[in-house]
Amino acid sequence: MSSRSLALVAAIIASASCTDLPSDPKAPFAVEFRRAPSPSVVSGDSLRDSLGVVAPLRAVVFNAKGDTIKGAAVKYRLVPINKDSVAPAKIDSVSGHVTADTTRAFANRSFRVYAEAGGIQTLPETLYVTRRPDALVKVDSVVTLRLSFLPSDSLPNSPAVSVRLRHITDGLAGDTVVPHYEVRFRITSPASAATDTSYVMLTGGDRRRSEVDTTDASGLASREVRVRRALFPLARSTGPADSVAYDSIHVEARAYYRNGQIAGSPASLLVIVTARKTAGP
Structure with missing residues (x-):
């Protein structure tokens, strides 16, 4: 059980201290809704995970x-955001599979899903219907992180490297963007960064490692590179020993749909790192 579920069960037990708790080990007492495989469903398609594989909702009792x-019996429910509106998707109450409507007007519409077992419901989770992702395009593909004059033990973040997901239309309206869709990032060089985060890692702008981003309303997804100044191996120099040293960090961005990579994946992104080797005059 996750820490969140343990806290929930503890709170329920505390609030029910004056009543008898169910002793039957098969009696549901709490239901945890696992994170949805994706924040969105492509119009006319099924809910898929970030690798493009069809994946249902899951809950644990x-x-x-x-x-x-x-083996607890779990039912999955879907409700529109507004009671008077038509839900832009359907859900199989037993399997948890979600399918989005093909109506173009439903693109970028949201809906809520929840699970229930033994009369106990989870909190609802919001999902979106989005457009079909057809192309991954570089936006900010080369950025520079300057370490000069920073303390040797500092942990600066680079400017964000970013890509945009686009939907290619068949009509006269022109291409448009794909919001609420997951994009995966990874550092390809230095190669050791895949397992060693002590000197460099991807983040969402904070101190935590994060290699997946969800596209915003403009279809943009981005990550920043966090560098430990004292440990990063600045091996090259542009001149004398007291001049500027430099190195580079290579990042790839990938997006998947229907068990394959979207056109433009992997997108190669570059962070140039510079630092003054010794203090200047």
Whole structure:
């Protein structure tokens, strides 16, 4: 059980201290809605994960002791954001598979899903219907991180490297963007960065490692590179020993749809790192 679920069960037990808790190990006491495979469903398609594979919603049921109830009957429900509106998607209540409507007007519309077991419901999660992703385009593909004059143990972030997901239309309206879609990033050089985050890693602009971003309303996805100044191996120099040293960090961005990479993937992005080797006069 996740820490979130443990906290939820503990809170329920505390609030129910004056009542008898169910002793049946098969009696549902709490339901945890696992993170949706993707924040969106492509119009006319099924819910897929970030690798483009069809994936249903999943929920886990716990008893009063916090143990998982294997094989518990879970029902999945879908409701529109507004009670009077038509839901832009459908859900199989047993399997948890979600399918988006083909109506073009539903693109970028949101809806809520939740799970229930034994009369207990999860909090709803919001999903979106989005456009078909056809092309991954570079936006800010080369940025520079200057380490000069920073303390040797500093942890600066680079400017963001970014890409945009586009939908290629068949009509006269022109291409448009794909919001609410996951894009994966990874550092390809230095190669050791894949397993060693002590000196460089991808982030969403904070201190945590993050290699997946969701496109915003403009179809943009981005990541920043966080560098530990004291450990980063600046091996090359542009001149004398007291001049500027430089190196580079190579990043790839990929997006998937229907078990394959979207055109333009992988998109190669570059962070140039510079630093003054010694303090100047």
